[in-house]
Structure formats: structure tokens, C-alpha cells
Amino acid sequence: MPNSVTEAEQFEKIRTKVFHGSETAVQELASIISDLIRQRQSDDRRVVLGLATGSTPVKLYQELIRLHREGGLSFQNVVTFNLDEYYGLSPDHPESYRHFMEVQLFRHVDLPPEQAHVPDGLVERDKVFEYCADYESQIEEAGGIDIQIVGIGRTGHIGFNEPGSGPDSRTRMVALDRLTRRDAARDFRGEANVPAYAITMGIGTILQGRQILLLGWGESKALILRAAIEGPETDAVPASFLQRHPDCGCYIDQAAALSLGLLASAKNLSSDSGTRIIPRTPLLLFWWRPARPMV
Ligand code: F6R
Numbered sequence: 001m002p003n004s005v006t007e008a009e010q011f012e013k014i015r016t017k018v019f020h021g022s023e024t025a026v027q028e029l030a031s032i033i034s035d036l037i038r039q040r041q042s043d044d045r046r047v048v049l050g051l052a053t054g055s056t057p058v059k060l061y062q063e064l065i066r067l068h069r070e071g072g073l074s075f076q077n078v079v080t081f082n083l084d085e086y087y088g089l090s091p092d093h094p095e096s097y098r099h100f101m102e103v104q105l106f107r108h109v110d111l112p113p114e115q116a117h118v119p120d121g122l123v124e125r126d127k128v129f130e131y132c133a134d135y136e137s138q139i140e141e142a143g144g145i146d147i148q149i150v151g152i153g154r155t156g157h158i159g160f161n162e163p164g165s166g167p168d169s170r171t172r173m174v175a176l177d178r179l180t181r182r183d184a185a186r187d188f189r190g191e192a193n194v195p196a197y198a199i200t201m202g203i204g205t206i207l208q209g210r211q212i213l214l215l216g217w218g219e220s221k222a223l224i225l226r227a228a229i230e231g232p233e234t235d236a237v238p239a240s241f242l243q244r245h246p247d248c249g250c251y252i253d254q255a256a257a258l259s260l261g262l263l264a265s266a267k268n269l270s271s272d273s274g275t276r277i278i279p280r281t282p283l284l285l286f287w288w289r290p291a292r293p294m295v
Pocket residue numbers: 051052053054055056057083084097150151152153154157158159160
């Protein structure tokens with residue numbers, strides 16, 4: 001076995017970096033992004049970023065805003081495509097992902113508005129197929145995604161690609177999993193108010209990004225991250241398809257790493273890390289649930 005293989009890497013199928021806290025992780029992530037933006041600026045070229053919403057990327061966006069304000073980082077040469085949007089929500093709905101992006105990032109940096117793309121949640125039902133194909137074309141015309149940010153849902157979804165989503169799936173309308181809707185219930189003041197459908201980039205679309213950064217914080221993501229990073233590639237855990245990407249890195253904090261084999265090996269963290277070593281829980285096989293029918 002080559003010396004360069006660490007003990008942790010014997011378990012991982014996605015290169016994984018565990019940080020003491022998300023604060024340090026986002027500094028590294030923001031510098032990967034800002035280095036590319038600056039390098040492309042000096043070559044007079046654009047950067048295409050694939051963006052996620054939810055609680056996971058918030059601190060990363062705060063760090064990018066800080067770099068804009070204090071470090072002179074400009075977003076003039078940046079084009080963005082968001083992963084997904086709830087179907088039926090208008091851009092100014094407080095829970096829409098367009099609104100989230102405006103509040104968390106767009107309005108704080110000098111990204112030209114016409115260069116920021118978020119799927120439209122109000123496309124008429126009979127135009128959705130065409131709209132999704134056009135979203136894909138726009139990504140291609142922009143030159144393809146250079147860096148794709150993804151979070152992971154407790155169903156194993158990336159974007160809104162719920163269990164049952166295949167590796168070749170493209171931008172499309174999907175039905176949201178019950179667990180996803182339950183997780184969103186607090187934001188919508190009740191599960192009944194959470195939209196049943198969404199428009200999402202597909203797994204195949206995500207896998208076309210040149211570099212993928214998978215982020216995860218907190219113990220609630222520990223089991224599903226283990227399934228994605230160490231389990232088999234399966235459409236029961238759509239994030240596991242990231243294993244086949246040549247440049248996907250997973251950035252997680254210690255709480256999110258608690259179920260990983262690398263922690264169970266208890267060798268790769270320093271003794272002063274303060275990490276609780278918990279016994280490995282058996283890798284549950286995630287049950288396959290058939291996708292719900294489209295509207
Ligand atoms: C959001 C998205 C989702 C979230 C995932 C995790 O654009 O694509 O896949 O990344 O649901 O959500 P949080 O970060 O809220 O735990």
C-alpha cells in the first residue's frame with residue numbers, strides 16, 4: 001500500500017476533511033472559491049459557481065461577503081446557478097430559495113443580477129420540461145460549472161434529488177420526500193405548508209461540475225454522510241453518486257464525522273481534539289421508496 005494512503009482513506013470513497021468546527025472549514029472553502037475568482041479575473045475570464053441554499057452554506061456565504069468587503073473580492077466575473085427552487089413559490093416569497101440567496105449573498109456583493117440564476121418556481125406546469133432543458137443549456141452556454149457547492153439532506157439528497165434519483169438525472173421537477181418536508185416544516189410553520197414539489201438540477205447535472213464541494217455540519221448529518229462517503233453507490237442515497245466524481249471533496253465538522261470509519265479508527269484526530277469517539281453504528285441499508293408521481 002503506498003505511504004500516501006492515510007488510515008482514514010481506507011474507508012472513504014469521497015476525499016473527506018474533518019474540521020474542528022464549520023468556521024475553519026468555511027475559511028478554506030472560501031479561499032478555494034476566491035482563489036479561482038481572482039485567478040480568472042487576471043485571465044479576464046468568468047467563473048461559474050453552482051450554489052446551494054439551506055443552513056449549511058450560510059457561513060460560507062458570510063465569509064465570501066467578508067472577503068468582498070474587507071479583501072476587495074469582486075464578483076463581477078462570476079456567474080451563478082442555484083441547485084433548486086420550491087415549485088409554486090414566487091421569487092419574493094420569504095421561504096423561496098431566490099429570496100434566500102438575495103438575503104444571504106447576492107445583495108451583499110457586486111454580482112451583476114443578470115448573472116445570478118435560480119430556477120423559477122412559478123413556471124407554468126406545461127412549460128416545466130422545456131424550462132428545465134433551457135436551464136441546462138444556460139449552464140452549458142456559460143461554460144459549465146467550475147465549482148459546485150452541495151449540502152446533504154437527511155434523505156441523502158443533493159439538490160432536491162431524493163432517493164430514487166439516478167446518476168444520469170437532469171434538471172427536472174421532483175416530488176419532495178416526506179422527511180425533507182418534515183425538516184422544512186419549521187421554516188414554513190407546519191409541514192402542510194411545505195411545497196410538495198421542486199425544480200432541481202439532476203445528479204447528472206451536478207456531476208458535470210468540474211469540482212464539487214460537499215459540506216456537512218452537525219450530528220444530524222452523521223449517519224447519512226457515512227452512507228454517502230463509505231457506503232455503496234446507490235440511488236437510495238443519491239449523494240453516494242458523488243463517489244464517482246474525480247474531484248469531489250467533502251468538508252465536515254467533527255460532529256458530522258462522528259459515524260465515519262475514520263473516526264472509529266480513532267487514529268487521525270489528535271488527542272486534544274475533544275472529539276467524543278462513539279462506537280460505529282451499523283450501516284443501515286436505506287430503504288428504497290418509489291418516487292411520488294409528478295403533478
Ligand atoms: C438546497 C439543497 C439541499 C440542502 C439540504 C441540506 O439548495 O440543495 O440539498 O443542501 O437539504 O439542507 P440544510 O443545509 O438546511 O441542512
